[in-house]
Amino acid sequence: MKNKKTLAIIIFAFLFSWTWFQSQSQAVAKENVKQKELENYLRAAKIVSKRRAGGRGENWIINLDDGKAARHGFFKLLNQARPAIITDSYKYGIAAYELDKLLDLNLVPSVVEREIEGRKGSLQIFIEGALEESNRRIKNIEPPDPTRFKNTLEDLNVFENLTYSPSFCGERELGDILIMDKKDWKIWRVDFSEAFAPSPELIPGCEITRCSKKLCQNLMKLEDKAIKAKLKHYLNDEEMSMLLKRKKLIIEKIKILIAKKGE
Ligand SMILES: Nc1ncnc2c1ncn2[C@@H]1O[C@H](COP(=O)(O)OP(=O)(O)O)[C@@H](O)[C@H]1O
Ligand SMILES: [Mg+2]
Numbered sequence: 001m002k003n004k005k006t007l008a009i010i011i012f013a014f015l016f017s018w019t020w021f022q023s024q025s026q027a028v029a030k031e032n033v034k035q036k037e038l039e040n041y042l043r044a045a046k047i048v049s050k051r052r053a054g055g056r057g058e059n060w061i062i063n064l065d066d067g068k069a070a071r072h073g074f075f076k077l078l079n080q081a082r083p084a085i086i087t088d089s090y091k092y093g094i095a096a097y098e099l100d101k102l103l104d105l106n107l108v109p110s111v112v113e114r115e116i117e118g119r120k121g122s123l124q125i126f127i128e129g130a131l132e133e134s135n136r137r138i139k140n141i142e143p144p145d146p147t148r149f150k151n152t153l154e155d156l157n158v159f160e161n162l163t164y165s166p167s168f169c170g171e172r173e174l175g176d177i178l179i180m181d182k183k184d185w186k187i188w189r190v191d192f193s194e195a196f197a198p199s200p201e202l203i204p205g206c207e208i209t210r211c212s213k214k215l216c217q218n219l220m221k222l223e224d225k226a227i228k229a230k231l232k233h234y235l236n237d238e239e240m241s242m243l244l245k246r247k248k249l250i251i252e253k254i255k256i257l258i259a260k261k262g263e
Contacts, residue, residue: 031106038110041066042073042123047116050075057088057193061126062116072126077119078193082236088193090122095234096163096192102226103218107156107189127188133168133178143185152187154210158219161202162246165195169206196235198242201249208253213263216254219247 045064053059057078064071081089093111100108111124131141143149153168156178160166167177167189177191202208211219224244231240 031104035101035106035110038125039112041069041071042110042112042125043114045071045073050116055191057090060116062123072128074124074126074190075114075116075121076124076193077121079120082198082239087197090193091234092163092165092195093122093124093190093192095231096165096195098230098234099163099227100159102222102230103159103215105155105159105215105218107152107159107187108192109188109190124190127179127181127190129182130179130188131182133180136180143180145185149185149187151210151212155212155215156187156189157206158208158211158215158250159189161206161208161250162219162243163192163195164197164199164203164242164246165192166203166206169203196239196243198238200242200245202246202253208250209257211254211257219254220251222247 041064045066048063048065048070050060050062053061053074055076057076059077060075062073062075064073076090076093079089079091080087081091091113093108094113097108097111100106109125109127111122113120114123115121116123136143156167157169160169177189179188179190180186181188224247227244227247228240231243235243
């Protein structure tokens with residue numbers, strides 16, 4: 001009798017874990033399909049019209065249409081990559097998206113390189129009706145699920161240390177580059193055009209204190225050669241080697257945190 005009960009518990013636990021695992025991998029697969037679809041759309045949709053957008057650089061909001069759906073894209077043109085003294089390049093935004101995909105993070109909206117009217121830039125899917133984090137703070141709007149919101153910001157902080165691109169802590173206050181989709185409070189991070197500074201250190205004042213299990217595991221699994229393969233078109237040798245150095249530092253930091261606080 002006891003054996004039968006144990007067996008039933010084992011089978012139940014196995015089925016439960018299997019179903020959970022399946023639903024998780026289906027969710028990841030769905031996200032990947034969505035990103036691929038958006039990338040194809042951004043590459044192929046017809047440019048219907050364009051108008052100037054805000055920001056420091058030359059940015060445009062583009063009306064796109066592929067015959068099935070009309071959407072907006074955010075087109076960034078400035079391309080002053082390092083060693084330019086005033087660094088600001090759309091290429092770093094694409095590099096950040098590639099890294100986000102390698103980590104299965106889904107914090108950077110889909111973006112591709114595209115030529116529009118003879119000029120190359122990055123074309124990113126436009127997050128409609130977004131609320132900027134800076135405005136959320138000014139207006140004192142509470143997210144519906146503050147814990148989830150805070151946890152996402154912790155993961156974003158890890159990613160910002162990795163890409164060396166602070167938005168809400170550290171050396172600079174750039175709250176305007178963190179935006180939320182008002183429908184579901186999904187957090188998106190845009191504007192990595194000054195990212196990937198060749199710094200061997202993490203960002204002062206943006207200390208990592210927490211990281212989701214998923215991001216930690218993905219970071220530890222991610223091989224340097226996979227990063228090199230995907231980002232080598234966008235980063236120079238120094239930017240790349242410092243990125244890999246920061247990845248190592250972050251993993252060491254996480255291991256220390258786990259040893260101190262437990263998983
Ligand atoms: N994909 C996007 N979807 C919605 N809004 C965006 C998107 N990209 C940028 N923005 C908005 O436009 C502003 C300026 O764009 P940004 O990329 O920061 O330009 P710059 O590099 O010139 O500062 C951002 O702060 C953000 O509010
Ligand atoms: Mg900006």
